[in-house]
Structures are given as C-alpha cells and as structure tokens.
Amino acid sequence: MPFSVLFLTLSVIYAMVKRSSIQQDMNSTCFICSISSVEFQRIAKKGFEDHVKYDHNIWQYLFFLVHLKTKDRTEYTGPESYVSECLKESNYSFFPVNRALCLRQGESDENERLEKLEEVAQMLLQKVNGMEEHIEKLTELQSRSRSNSLMLSPM
Numbered sequence: 001m002p003f004s005v006l007f008l009t010l011s012v013i014y015a016m017v018k019r020s021s022i023q024q025d026m027n028s029t030c031f032i033c034s035i036s037s038v039e040f041q042r043i044a045k046k047g048f049e050d051h052v053k054y055d056h057n058i059w060q061y062l063f064f065l066v067h068l069k070t071k072d073r074t075e076y077t078g079p080e081s082y083v084s085e086c087l088k089e090s091n092y093s094f095f096p097v098n099r100a101l102c103l104r105q106g107e108s109d110e111n112e113r114l115e116k117l118e119e120v121a122q123m124l125l126q127k128v129n130g131m132e133e134h135i136e137k138l139t140e141l142q143s144r145s146r147s148n149s150l151m152l153s154p155m
C-alpha cells in the first residue's frame with residue numbers, strides 16, 4: 001500500500017475515533033497501557049493528558065507500525081528489528097500493557113519511603129536492644145548492692 005493511501009486511511013480512522021465512544025474511553029483510560037486516568041492523576045507528576053499526549057501517544061504507535069511496514073527490512077534499526085520480529089511471532093509483549101514509566105517514579109518514591117521506614121525501624125530496634133542491656137546491667141548492679149548490703153548488715 002502506498003504511503004499516501006496509508007496516511008489517508010489513518011486520517012480517516014483518526015477522524016472516526018475522534019467522534020466515537022472510543023474517544024470517551026480514551027479520556028478515562030490510556031489506550032496503550034490500559035491504565036486509568038485516576039492512577040496518573042494520583043501518582044504521575046504531569047498527569048493523564050500529558051501521558052497520552054507524549055508517553056503513550058496512540059498515533060505515534062500507529063505511525064511507527066506503518067513505518068515498519070513501509071521501511072526496507074535491511075535498513076531497520078535495532079528497536080525496529082526487535083518489534084518487527086515480535087510482530088512476526090504475534091508476540092505483543094513490546095506493548096506496555098499495564099506499564100508506564102511515569103508511574104515508576106511513584107513506585108520508586110514508595111520504595112524509598114519503605115527503605116527509610118526500615119532504617120528507622122532498624123535504628124529503633126538497636127535503641128531498644130541497648131536499653132535492654134542497660135536494664136540488665138542496672139538489675140545486676142541492684143542485686144549486687146542488695147547482697148553487699150546484706151553481707152555488711154550486722155546480725
């Protein structure tokens with residue numbers, strides 16, 4: 001299929017999607033990773049609109065697939081060869097379903113928080129251990145001084 005025809009076809013699809021209920025779904029869920037807009041508003045710094053416009057732009061994905069179809073195989077770059085091989089084997093794992101890099105930031109923040117909490121817990125545990133040793137020593141000293149005072153006391 002010549003590129004101009006492909007471009008026209010894609011433009012028609014784009015116009016249809018713009019007017020259909022698919023567009024409504026696309027306003028609440030990312031078409032590429034299927035993650036809901038709520039998740040992006042909650043975790044990602046730039047939000048859902050930025051995500052579907054720049055990270056997972058459906059039209060860029062579509063044009064990339066068209067680009068693969070129209071490009072000479074011998075001129076493929078590494079990523080192009082990889083995706084092309086995946087497509088040949090009907091392997092769609094390259095599609096980031098339920099994955100988005102901008103949400104990873106949230107994950108790493110969460111992991112950092114957990115690490116800090118673990119550090120604090122570890123520090124508290126050490127302090128408690130130190131206090132236990134202190135109490136043991138005090139108890140020992142107390143019992144020693146009691147027995148000393150018993151020995152010294154006159155009968």
Ligand SMILES: [Zn+2]
Nearest residue numbers: 030032033056
């Ligand atoms: Zn997405």
